[in-house]
Amino acid sequence: xxxxxxxxxxVLQKAAAPRSISYSIRRQSIIASKLVFTQYGEPRxxxxxxxxxxxxxxxxxxxxxxxxxxxNPADMNTIQGTYAVKPKLPAVGGNEGVGEIVSVGNNVKNxxxxxxxxxxxxxxxxxxxxxxVSEENILKVPKELGLVEAATITxxxxxxxxxxxxxxxLKENDVVIQNGANSTCGQYAIQLCKAWGIKSVNIVRNRQTxxxxxxxxxELGADHVLTEEELRQTDLFRSKKLPKPKLAxxxxxxxxxxxxxxxxxxxxxxxTYGGMSRExxxxxxxxxxxxxxxxxGYWMTxxxxxxxxxxxxxxxxxxxxxxxxxxxxxxxxxxxxRFDNFKxxxxxxxxxxxxxxxxxxxxxE
Amino acid sequence: xxxxxxxxxxVLQKAAAPRSISYSIRRQSIIASKLVFTQYGEPRxxxxxxxxxxxxxxxxxxxxxxxxxxxNPADMNTIQGTYAVKPKLPAVGGNEGVGEIVSVGNNVKNxxxxxxxxxxxxxxxxxxxxxxVSEENILKVPKELGLVEAATITxxxxxxxxxxxxxxxLKENDVVIQNGANSTCGQYAIQLCKAWGIKSVNIVRNRQTxxxxxxxxxELGADHVLTEEELRQTDLFRSKKLPKPKLAxxxxxxxxxxxxxxxxxxxxxxxTYGGMSRExxxxxxxxxxxxxxxxxGYWMTxxxxxxxxxxxxxxxxxxxxxxxxxxxxxxxxxxxxRFDNFKxxxxxxxxxxxxxxxxxxxxxE
Numbered sequence: 001x002x003x004x005x006x007x008x009x010x011v012l013q014k015a016a017a018p019r020s021i022s023y024s025i026r027r028q029s030i031i032a033s034k035l036v037f038t039q040y041g042e043p044r045x046x047x048x049x050x051x052x053x054x055x056x057x058x059x060x061x062x063x064x065x066x067x068x069x070x071x072n073p074a075d076m077n078t079i080q081g082t083y084a085v086k087p088k089l090p091a092v093g094g095n096e097g098v099g100e101i102v103s104v105g106n107n108v109k110n111x112x113x114x115x116x117x118x119x120x121x122x123x124x125x126x127x128x129x130x131x132x133v134s135e136e137n138i139l140k141v142p143k144e145l146g147l148v149e150a151a152t153i154t155x156x157x158x159x160x161x162x163x164x165x166x167x168x169x170l171k172e173n174d175v176v177i178q179n180g181a182n183s184t185c186g187q188y189a190i191q192l193c194k195a196w197g198i199k200s201v202n203i204v205r206n207r208q209t210x211x212x213x214x215x216x217x218x219e220l221g222a223d224h225v226l227t228e229e230e231l232r233q234t235d236l237f238r239s240k241k242l243p244k245p246k247l248a249x250x251x252x253x254x255x256x257x258x259x260x261x262x263x264x265x266x267x268x269x270x271x272t273y274g275g276m277s278r279e280x281x282x283x284x285x286x287x288x289x290x291x292x293x294x295x296x297g298y299w300m301t302x303x304x305x306x307x308x309x310x311x312x313x314x315x316x317x318x319x320x321x322x323x324x325x326x327x328x329x330x331x332x333x334x335x336x337x338r339f340d341n342f343k344x345x346x347x348x349x350x351x352x353x354x355x356x357x358x359x360x361x362x363x364x365e
Numbered sequence: 366x367x368x369x370x371x372x373x374x375x376v377l378q379k380a381a382a383p384r385s386i387s388y389s390i391r392r393q394s395i396i397a398s399k400l401v402f403t404q405y406g407e408p409r410x411x412x413x414x415x416x417x418x419x420x421x422x423x424x425x426x427x428x429x430x431x432x433x434x435x436x437n438p439a440d441m442n443t444i445q446g447t448y449a450v451k452p453k454l455p456a457v458g459g460n461e462g463v464g465e466i467v468s469v470g471n472n473v474k475n476x477x478x479x480x481x482x483x484x485x486x487x488x489x490x491x492x493x494x495x496x497x498v499s500e501e502n503i504l505k506v507p508k509e510l511g512l513v514e515a516a517t518i519t520x521x522x523x524x525x526x527x528x529x530x531x532x533x534x535l536k537e538n539d540v541v542i543q544n545g546a547n548s549t550c551g552q553y554a555i556q557l558c559k560a561w562g563i564k565s566v567n568i569v570r571n572r573q574t575x576x577x578x579x580x581x582x583x584e585l586g587a588d589h590v591l592t593e594e595e596l597r598q599t600d601l602f603r604s605k606k607l608p609k610p611k612l613a614x615x616x617x618x619x620x621x622x623x624x625x626x627x628x629x630x631x632x633x634x635x636x637t638y639g640g641m642s643r644e645x646x647x648x649x650x651x652x653x654x655x656x657x658x659x660x661x662g663y664w665m666t667x668x669x670x671x672x673x674x675x676x677x678x679x680x681x682x683x684x685x686x687x688x689x690x691x692x693x694x695x696x697x698x699x700x701x702x703r704f705d706n707f708k709x710x711x712x713x714x715x716x717x718x719x720x721x722x723x724x725x726x727x728x729x730e
Contacts, residue, residue: 084655253650275650282647285618285640288662290449295660297653 029055033364034128035342038090040081043346047079047093049339054130059107061132064117068151068336069097069126071349071360072184078123085123085301092125094362098141098150099131108135116141118154120308122301129339129364139317148331148361149324152184157320157329159273159300160188160249164198166303167269167296168247172197175242177263178249179203179228179256180276182213184332184359187220189249194221195328199242201263203231203256220330231259247271254279267292273299334359394420398729399493400707403455405446408711412444412458414704419495424472426497429482433516433701434462434491436714436725437549443488450488450666457490459727463506463515464496473500481506483519485673487666494704494729504682513696513726514689517549522685522694524638524665525553525614529563531668532634532661533612537562540607542628543614544568544593544621545641547578549697549724552585554614559586560693564607566628568596568621585695596624612636619644632657638664699724 032054037046057063075095077083101115111117117138119126124133141150164170176193180186181202193200202217204210206227214225224242226234237244244265250257251274261270261283270293272281287293307313323329337345337360345360397419402411422428440460442448466480476482482503484491489498506515529535541558545551546567558565567582569575571592579590589607591599602609609630615622616639626635626648635658637646652658672678688694702710702725710725 084651272650272653274654280647280649281653282645283660284645285637285662286449288637288646288660289639289664290662290667292662292664292667294662295648295653297650297655297657297659299654299657302655302657 029053030130032128032130033339034125035093036090037079037093040079040086040089043076043079043093043350044343047342047346049342052128054132057103057105057132059105060134060136061105062101062108062111062117062135062138063103064099064119064131064133064138065102066097066099066126066129066131066364067116068147069094069362069364070148070152070155070334071345071362072096072155073349074155076346076349084299087123087125091123092128094125094127095123096152096154097126097362098147098153102130105135111135111138111140116143116145116150118150120154120304122304127342127362139314141321142325145321145324146331148334148359149329151361152331152334152359153317153320153324154304155300156184156332157188157192158304158316159185159298160192161316161320162300162303163249163271163273163298164189164192164196164247166298167271167294170196170198170247173199173243174247175199175201175245176247176249177201177203177245177260178251179260180251180274181217181222181225183251183274183276185251185273186249187217187332188329190217190220190222191329192323193223195323199223201226201236201242201245203228203260228256228259231263237263244268249273250281251276253277253281257281258283261287261293261295264291264293267294269294269296272297332359334361336361336363339364394418395495397493397495398704399490400458401455402444402458405444405451405454408441408444408458408715409708412707412711414707417493419497422468422470422497424470425499425501426470427466427473427476427482427500427503428468429464429484429496429498429503430467431462431464431491431494431496431729432481433512434459434727434729435513435517435520435699436710436727437461437520438714439520441711441714449664452488452490456488457493459490459492460488461517461519462491462727463512463518467495470500476500476503476505481508481510481515483515485519485669487669492707492727504679506686507690510686510689511696513699513724514694516726517696517699517724518682518685518689519669520665521549521697522553522557523669523681524550524663525557526681526685527665527668528614528636528638528663529554529557529561529612531663532636532659535561535563535612538564538608539612540564540566540610541612541614542566542568542610542625543616544625545616545639546582546587546590548616548639548641550616550638551614552582552697553694555582555585555587556694557688558588560688564588566591566601566607566610568593568625593621593624596628602628609633614638615646616641618642618646622646623648626652626658626660629656629658632659634659634661637662697724699726701726701728703727704729 032052035047036050098118101111117140120139121137182204190200201224202222217225236242246265246268248260248270250272253275254277397417400412401415463483466476482505485504486502547569555565565587566589567587582590601607611630611633613625613635615637618640619642
């Protein structure tokens with residue numbers, strides 16, 4: 001079952017591969033469309049498709065014809081006005097995506113018409129047919145990269161990458177434990193661990209299709225997949241089959257986070273990047289003092305702002321793109337959605353069910 | 366009131382200053398006494414005073430005639446068997462103290478009869494009249510250092526020192542907030558902040574004698590002293606009278622810790638070194654992700670084990686001793702107790718009341 005969904009997604013991706021149209025609008029105008037919200041609220045209520053006349057690019061800008069842009073949960077929260085980033089209104093939805101360059105300014109150095117690029121700046125608004133952006137704010141991605149991998153590279157794989165790199169110095173065969181392992185970020189963490197020789201122990205909620213989910217995550221590279229209940233009774237660490245985890249990734253909170261901490265090695269770090277249970281993270285005084293457990297959070301937006309021009313950022317993208325080209329890092333289950341059907345996709349994202357949160361990817365023609 | 370207690374303690378200290386008796390037992394035996402426990406349990410029930418014949422020191426050892434040793438809460442927990450350190454039984458109580466060297470081995474290089482020294486090794490058992498210890502495991506302290514300052518230098522001032530140094534790079538006029546500010550460690554933190562030009566905001570529980578306590582802590586160098594209730598309503602930080610704290614020290618847990626975190630600057634660190642409320646530390650997911658609050662613990666015993674021979678450790682003691690000699694770091698309120706009255710002191714430590722936990726210091730002659 002897992003397999004079937006996964007494969008069908010890939011078929012979809014191929015079917016939807018964009019036509020490569022090169023045209024220049026440097027000195028002509030085009031009518032673009034975009035999803036705008038003028039007030040915070042439920043996305044399906046407040047988002048409107050609007051037209052906009054674009055009159056060419058300035059010296060250092062490029063015009064991106066957007067090919068694909070995902071709907072991420074944080075995009076929904078941004079429109080609801082409940083996210084930490086509150087763009088000035090009116091604003092365009094969407095925070096990542098990939099486009100093809102159809103026009104370049106006279107002084108653009110590093111990009112040419114036909115290149116593919118992803119915006120590197122937060123909250124530009126990617127749910128639009130065309131985006132004018134300065135060349136310093138985009139990253140070139142190879143055309144042979146999967147369209148979905150490219151459209152979704154700046155949020156989830158980067159989050160997994162940095163959480164695995166920046167808090168604990170992990171060596172081969174060290175162990176990482178994570179809850180919400182079937183989340184988009186969790187799936188990237190599984191694959192990065194596999195690529196780097198790190199053992200991953202992956203916790204998911206029990207469900208009717210648990211065996212399919214376990215199979216799916218193991219195919220991605222998970223070493224162990226346990227339900228929350230199985231984790232409480234496991235002897236994986238007690239029996240020393242595995243060393244205790246040095247790092248825990250938490251996107252659930254509450255009891256699930258407590259259980260991760262209980263398994264951590266002395267001096268271990270738990271990194272929180274989500275709170276799906278809506279429960280806080282609670283830690284016993286003794287775990288802090290005597291087990292030296294460290295509790296931190298991670299927010300990709302902050303890291304990107306603080307490292308906008310740092311080599312670490314571009315090295316990370318190089319490595320992610322290499323892994324994707326070599327088939328070691330695949331996008332999660334997804335479904336393409338035509339621009340005009342955006343309301344259905346928003347609705348489905350909010351009521352997401354199923355094995356592993358399916359990602360809806362907007363296409364603009 | 367605060368002042369009176371403080372001064373009377375100093376009078377006590379002077380009255381109890383030890384006679385300086387130099388005698389050598391290198392080749393003779395003496396009868397020492399010590400407080401031994403052979404099983405874990407309530408200290409007043411399981412501790413027995415026992416005699417022991419000491420037959421001189423070996424080449425690299427010294428014989429310390431103990432002058433003073435405090436009763437710390439962790440000593441009580443160790444005897445109760447509820448502490449993270451569980452010494453092999455039978456064991457001698459006590460974990461720090463100061464002694465005078467009355468005999469040195471033939472190959473002892475750095476100590477002479479008459480020197481004062483404190484043991485640097487954990488769980489040696491300091492509640493005894495005489496202690497034989499290797500010279501590499503003691504630190505020389507100047508004779509002009511207050512006896513109580515010397516006897517209590519290895520646990521509380523060091524904890525405050527490291528927590529202020531090791532987690533955040535504090536600059537002059539940066540702000541530290543702490544709860545349980547009247548704890549022994551809290552009082553040292555106040556004085557170290559004052560000595561280093563750091564502003565301290567000190568939270569204590571409300572009580573009948575709150576004004577005396579505030580006065581006492583301000584005399585020690587506290588910039589601000591607030592009750593838990595006053596903290597919830599303060600506009601100190603909102604009004605920008607003070608920058609937000611970069612560091613919080615927590616020995617309470619529960620709601621009190623939550624309130625400290627609420628005041629922290631983005632990227633701030635809360636260091637837990639105690640849990641007097643017996644409530645865990647709870648943190649909202651959003652504080653971890655978007656405010657980048659980091660939650661860590663500190664345990665002096667671990668640091669000392671990991672840094673047993675490090676220059677950082679000896680530099681710290683040099684600085685603490687200098688501050689003590691210059692009157693910038695005073696011992697908390699204390700009371701000397703004759704060795705034979707140890708049960709009263711244990712009882713009083715367990716039922717500690719009053720303004721700022723009074724420290725009971727055992728003396729051995």
